[in-house]
Amino acid sequence: MARAVSTRTRIGYTAAAWFVALLIFFPILYTIITSLKTEQEAISGFSLIPSFTLSSFEAVQTQNDYWKPFTNSVILSVGSTILALIVAIPAAWAMAFSPTKNTKNILMWMLSTKMMPAVAVLVPIYLIFLRTGLMDTRIGLTVMLMLINLPIVVWMLYTYFREIPGEILEAARMDGASLKDEILYVLTPMAVPGIASTMLLNVILAWNEAFWTIQLTTTNAAPLSAFIASFSSPQGLFWAKLSAASVMAIAPILIMGWFSQKQLVRGLTFGAVK
Amino acid sequence: MATRQTASLARLMRAPAIILLLIWMIVPLGMTLYYSFLNYNLLNPTGTSWAGWFNYQYFYSDPAFFDAIWNTLALVLGVLTITVVGGIAIALLIDKPIFGQGIVRILVISPFFVMPPVAALIWKNMIMHPSYGVFADIARFFGAQPVDWFAQFPLTSIIIIVAWQWLPFATLILLTALQSLDGEQMEAAEMDGAGSLSRFIHLTLPHMARAITVVILIQTIFLLGIYAEILVTTNGGPGNASTNLTYLIYRAARLNFDIGGAAAGGIIAVILANIVAVFLMRAVGKNLD
Amino acid sequence: MGRITLENVTKRFGDVEVIPPLNLDIEDGEFVVFVGPSGCGKSTLLRLIAGLEDTSGGQILIDGNDATDTPPARRGLAMVFQSYALYPHMSVRKNIAFPMRMANVDQAEQDRRIAAAAAALNLTDYLDRRPGQLSGGQRQRVAIGRAIVREPAAFLFDEPLSNLDAALRVGMRLEISELHQRLKTTMIYVTHDQVEAMTMADKIVVLRAGHIEQVGSPMDLYRTPRNLFVAGFIGSPKMNLITGPAAADHDATTIGVRPEHIKVSATEGTWKGRIGVSEHLGSDTFFYIEDTGLSETITVRAGGEIDLHHGDTVWLTPDPTKIHRFDAQGDRIA
Numbered sequence: 001m002a003r004a005v006s007t008r009t010r011i012g013y014t015a016a017a018w019f020v021a022l023l024i025f026f027p028i029l030y031t032i033i034t035s036l037k038t039e040q041e042a043i044s045g046f047s048l049i050p051s052f053t054l055s056s057f058e059a060v061q062t063q064n065d066y067w068k069p070f071t072n073s074v075i076l077s078v079g080s081t082i083l084a085l086i087v088a089i090p091a092a093w094a095m096a097f098s099p100t101k102n103t104k105n106i107l108m109w110m111l112s113t114k115m116m117p118a119v120a121v122l123v124p125i126y127l128i129f130l131r132t133g134l135m136d137t138r139i140g141l142t143v144m145l146m147l148i149n150l151p152i153v154v155w156m157l158y159t160y161f162r163e164i165p166g167e168i169l170e171a172a173r174m175d176g177a178s179l180k181d182e183i184l185y186v187l188t189p190m191a192v193p194g195i196a197s198t199m200l201l202n203v204i205l206a207w208n209e210a211f212w213t214i215q216l217t218t219t220n221a222a223p224l225s226a227f228i229a230s231f232s233s234p235q236g237l238f239w240a241k242l243s244a245a246s247v248m249a250i251a252p253i254l255i256m257g258w259f260s261q262k263q264l265v266r267g268l269t270f271g272a273v274k
Numbered sequence: 275m276a277t278r279q280t281a282s283l284a285r286l287m288r289a290p291a292i293i294l295l296l297i298w299m300i301v302p303l304g305m306t307l308y309y310s311f312l313n314y315n316l317l318n319p320t321g322t323s324w325a326g327w328f329n330y331q332y333f334y335s336d337p338a339f340f341d342a343i344w345n346t347l348a349l350v351l352g353v354l355t356i357t358v359v360g361g362i363a364i365a366l367l368i369d370k371p372i373f374g375q376g377i378v379r380i381l382v383i384s385p386f387f388v389m390p391p392v393a394a395l396i397w398k399n400m401i402m403h404p405s406y407g408v409f410a411d412i413a414r415f416f417g418a419q420p421v422d423w424f425a426q427f428p429l430t431s432i433i434i435i436v437a438w439q440w441l442p443f444a445t446l447i448l449l450t451a452l453q454s455l456d457g458e459q460m461e462a463a464e465m466d467g468a469g470s471l472s473r474f475i476h477l478t479l480p481h482m483a484r485a486i487t488v489v490i491l492i493q494t495i496f497l498l499g500i501y502a503e504i505l506v507t508t509n510g511g512p513g514n515a516s517t518n519l520t521y522l523i524y525r526a527a528r529l530n531f532d533i534g535g536a537a538a539g540g541i542i543a544v545i546l547a548n549i550v551a552v553f554l555m556r557a558v559g560k561n562l563d
Numbered sequence: 564m565g566r567i568t569l570e571n572v573t574k575r576f577g578d579v580e581v582i583p584p585l586n587l588d589i590e591d592g593e594f595v596v597f598v599g600p601s602g603c604g605k606s607t608l609l610r611l612i613a614g615l616e617d618t619s620g621g622q623i624l625i626d627g628n629d630a631t632d633t634p635p636a637r638r639g640l641a642m643v644f645q646s647y648a649l650y651p652h653m654s655v656r657k658n659i660a661f662p663m664r665m666a667n668v669d670q671a672e673q674d675r676r677i678a679a680a681a682a683a684l685n686l687t688d689y690l691d692r693r694p695g696q697l698s699g700g701q702r703q704r705v706a707i708g709r710a711i712v713r714e715p716a717a718f719l720f721d722e723p724l725s726n727l728d729a730a731l732r733v734g735m736r737l738e739i740s741e742l743h744q745r746l747k748t749t750m751i752y753v754t755h756d757q758v759e760a761m762t763m764a765d766k767i768v769v770l771r772a773g774h775i776e777q778v779g780s781p782m783d784l785y786r787t788p789r790n791l792f793v794a795g796f797i798g799s800p801k802m803n804l805i806t807g808p809a810a811a812d813h814d815a816t817t818i819g820v821r822p823e824h825i826k827v828s829a830t831e832g833t834w835k836g837r838i839g840v841s842e843h844l845g846s847d848t849f850f851y852i853e854d855t856g857l858s859e860t861i862t863v864r865a866g867g868e869i870d871l872h873h874g875d876t877v878w879l880t881p882d883p884t885k886i887h888r889f890d891a892q893g894d895r896i897a
């Protein structure tokens with residue numbers, strides 16, 4: 001709706017929108033500011049101007065062994081995403097380009113598995129992990145995260161693949177392409193943007209997962225979400241350091257998130273809103 | 275394009291995803307169902323025995339159970355109200371011709387990418403802390419006594435935190451829906467003499483109805499499972515004041531080692547979630563064709 | 564070589580029989596056009612020949628060899644789709660080269676064929692563009708170029724011109740006809756534009772509900788339509804089909820007279836009527852004559868300069884040698 005409005009109205013709307021936006025963003029902003037303060041500054045009343053010290057960041061990295069959970073977060077989120085893509089790409093391909101009477105039902109059923117509350121299977125999963133020695137291992141948690149996000153991955157890929165006209169794949173077939181050629185030279189290059197978006201969203205979801213990571217890890221495989229949750233009482237980790245740890249935990253994903261707004265809508269609504 | 279060769283290949287390619295999800299769905303759920311009928315406590319060395327409906331009765335007769343159900347409902351409804359109403363308002367505002375719309379969007383969407391434990395910690399320590407939080411600073415500025423949020427209003431505090439996390443989601447989806455609204459239709463209505471309020475009620479709201487439904491249903495699924503925020507802030511307390519069903523089951527399983535009881539709670543959670551799921555599937559399913 | 568024979572080819576989608584058993588012979592080098600109303604199975608038949616759909620019964624022979632179960636990639640046919648189906652991520656050059664790359668044609672030969680195709684199709688200046696940067700007509704040429712370089716046994720076209728505007732369509736129609744004259748390769752062309760059918764075809768196949776109503780040269784179909792359906796379908800404007808006493812006079816249930824076979828006069832003739840709408844096209848004039856007492860409004864084609872207008876009373880005389888007679892079943896009476 002590009003309509004002519006007076007500059008004054010526009011400034012009014014702009015002021016209101018920015019006010020609301022800054023209010024919503026404030027907790028994050030204030031955390032960033034606090035992370036740049038000294039501990040003393042952090043607890044001495046409200047102030048938006050830090051002394052810009054990086055000492056809290058250094059302290060978190062040295063005292064609390066920050067890099068281990070960070071590495072775990074990277075491995076778990078990227079690993080589970082790649083695993084999910086390996087399983088989901090062929091499935092989504094098949095459902096998009098060779099649909100059967102049941103395709104719709106299968107998709108709905110996949111969606112329904114996402115609706116199972118995690119806590120409902122806490123007991124068996126916990127016991128299985130305990131007895132098979134998967135507890136606190138990266139491999140166990142990677143598979144776990146892959147399974148809980150698989151339906152979203154299949155769905156997102158499916159909605160992207162469906163936008164590729166089937167005639168182009170048929171044209172490739174007429175042009176003498178084998179199935180391998182068809183997937184390699186025609187489908188994949190066309191699907192790359194969709195696959196990339198799916199990947200991005202899935203990494204974000206896996207990175208932020210905080211139920212299973214807390215339940216199934218202690219120290220070895222704990223990613224940032226579990227690591228941070230252990231600070232629920234700030235023993236030895238005070239305001240500035242807590243803020244620094246928080247900033248480091250959310251910064252990479254926040255930036256990725258900014259780039260994936262559109263895909264987020266599609267992915268999280270299972271294509272119901274585009 | 276359905277030739278026999280493609281069709282059989284397609285079957286092969288679908289299989290791994292389907293089999294994995296089938297196992298993922300059936301095995302743990304079956305085990306939960308089975309355990310829910312057992313006397314089974316990890317601290318009890320005498321092993322397990324058949325319990326019949328005992329775990330369900332026990333759960334049902336536990337006053338904490340009703341607290342938890344009530345808290346779960348209050349949490350879901352509270353957050354939904356704030357996010358849907360707030361989301362519509364903010365979406366309408368951002369959709370206006372404003373300067374720096376891109377940056378405003380980025381600022382508004384950001385809380386969604388903050389992992390739950392961090393969100394909870396930020397609010398607990400930076401904002402709501404009774405002595406060092408921003409709210410306390412504000413209260414002192416006005417000469418009032420700072421509120422100890424998590425002690426005095428535990429559930430409300432958690433609702434505020436969760437609403438903050440989900441407000442961006444609602445806003446973003448409602449904004450997407452809003453932007454697909456046909457501008458010419460709006461202009462036609464304006465030519466017909468419809469005022470801005472009646473345009474909102476008769477055109478904008480109906481257009482967004484579907485997106486609002488989707489927001490409500492998807493959020494409900496996630497809100498039923500709120501866990502980390504409670505763990506980090508109140509631990510479900512004081513008493514059971516901020517314990518929801520998820521947290522109650524977690525406590526039974528992991529702190530009391532009551533496998534049978536936790537399993538029975540899990541089955542109840544499944545039933546609750548399924549009621550929501552049925553509606554969600556209808557809404558999403560319509561979009562498949 | 565590109566001789567294609569369909570023997571009792573059948574296609575069912577679930578319980579719906581879209582193509583009942585159908586027999587058709589397409590000679591090498593022929594330009595065959597499939598016409599018929601929407602949904603009659605033209606595309607399905609073409610896709611069966613291409614191998615993009617499995618047959619439910621019968622056999623497809625290409626140059627005498629059974630190709631019924633041969634995958635599309637190995638039938639040696641090329642197809643041009645209505646949507647062009649170009650690969651959006653490849654340049655025009657890569658698009659055209661793709662089938663040769665799949666066939667492992669050596670690079671020098673690829674370059675030679677691309678250059679030849681590009682020259683023939685006026686694409687030389689666009690070889691390094693992406694399909695998204697081309698106009699509809701140019702995209703269509705790329706799709707044709709991609710088909711040519713394969714040197715296929717036959718070309719299959721599914722309504723290739725229907726996305727183009729009218730002027731471009733005429734130009735492309737001529738280009739495809741020239742291409743056929745130059746290559747002398749079998750072409751099967753689906754359309755529901757009957758001007759395309761009449762002007763391009765060596766042989767027209769008229770389909771209705773998956774069933775062949777008539778096969779013949781354009782002039783055969785024009786002169787001796789086998790039944791009412793073909794009579795009404797071929798020719799523009801449509802043949803006048805008259806029932807009732809006027810038909811009975813000729814010992815038929817229905818008679819058909821084409822608009823161009825009726826003489827208009829202000830003074831004398833067989834049927835008297837009044838001009839309703841009149842369309843003056845310059846080269847021709849079409850009159851829609853009402854109040855004739857016949858079973859329907861009669862369309863007449865007259866010369867461009869004729870001085871008759873709306874509301875005038877006129878007399879019509881059908882050319883007695885050009886009256887088509889049909890029986891109660893709608894079949895032609897010889």
Ligand SMILES: Nc1ncnc2c1ncn2[C@@H]1O[C@H](COP(=O)(O)OP(=O)(O)OP(=O)(O)O)[C@@H](O)[C@H]1O
Nearest residue numbers: 275576581599600601602603604605606607608755
């Ligand atoms: N995959 C399919 N599944 C079920 N029915 C189909 C399928 N493809 C085509 N049909 C049906 O087969 C019939 C013939 O379709 P086809 O596409 O061949 O028609 P057409 O003659 O090409 O029509 P048009 O001129 O509109 O392109 C139609 O009734 C159509 O609904």
Ligand SMILES: [Mg+2]
Nearest residue numbers: 605606607721
């Ligand atoms: Mg068709």
